[in-house]
Amino acid sequence: MLAESELVAAGLxxxxxxxxxxxxxxxLPDEVLEEPRALAGVDLVLCDPFTPGPGHEARLLAWLAHAPGVPVLVHTWQTHASAVERALDAGADGWVAKTAPAAELVVAVEAVHRGEAVPAQAGPPAFPGLSGRESEVLVLLCRGLSNSEIAEALFVSVNSVKTYVRQVYAKTGVSRRTQAVAWAHRQGWTG
Known part of the structure; x- marks a missing residue:
């Protein structure tokens, strides 16, 4: 895993x-971006070129274009086609959304390691007016998960989940979970 915070790395x-x-x-230490030989013994690199930070995206996409023969799987919150296309055009061998369940991520890692391209998958729905994290919380809420289960799945606190749920309610104009599920279905969610 390259260029992820310790928190994200520990969660993964x-x-x-x-x-x-x-x-x-x-x-992996960030030094591999400057010294490709540091990748010796690495079978596959998992990275998110779209994490916030000055110049982070440009730096990682430039590195992708010259990655020394090591397969690269982009693991990101960015599910917009333009972001996926930028990463694949830069040389990534595949893409998987950070909202993908662990089993799906493992399958993608194994596929890219075998030399197969992992096409841009649909990722979570980008509900209109909701952030990626709010959309993710809404999908899990729609699947019937409790706040505690959502927190465990996303590696966040229950209080963070409660905040996201309140934000979803406010942005969608609902006041109960069942109303939020109905709203998601009206937006086309069929999960």
Whole structure:
């Protein structure tokens, strides 16, 4: 894993722990961006070129264009076609949304490692007026998960989930979970 915060890296390691017999996750130092030989022994790089930071996207996309023969899977919140296209055009071998369940991420890692292209998958619906995280919370809410279960799935606190749920309610003009589910269905969610 490259250019992720320790928090994201720890969450991903925890999320993939049940699959440790299939994938091993290590956080790569940012130095590999300047010294490609530091990738010796790495089978695949998982990165998100679209995380916030001055020049982060340009730097990682430029690195992707010259990555030394190591397959790269983009793992990002950005589900817009233009972002996916930029990453794939820069040289990424595949793309998977950060909202994908762990099993789907493992399948994508294994496919890219075998040399297969992982096409841009649909990711979570980008509900109109909601952020990516709010959309993700709404999808999990629609699937019947409790606040505690959503917090566990997203590696955030229950209070954070409550905040996201309140934001979803405010932005969609609803006041109950069932109304939020109905709103999501009216927006085309069929999950």
């Amino acid at each position: 390691v925890g999320m993939l722990a049940p699959y440790r017999h299939r994938v091993v996750v290590d956080l």
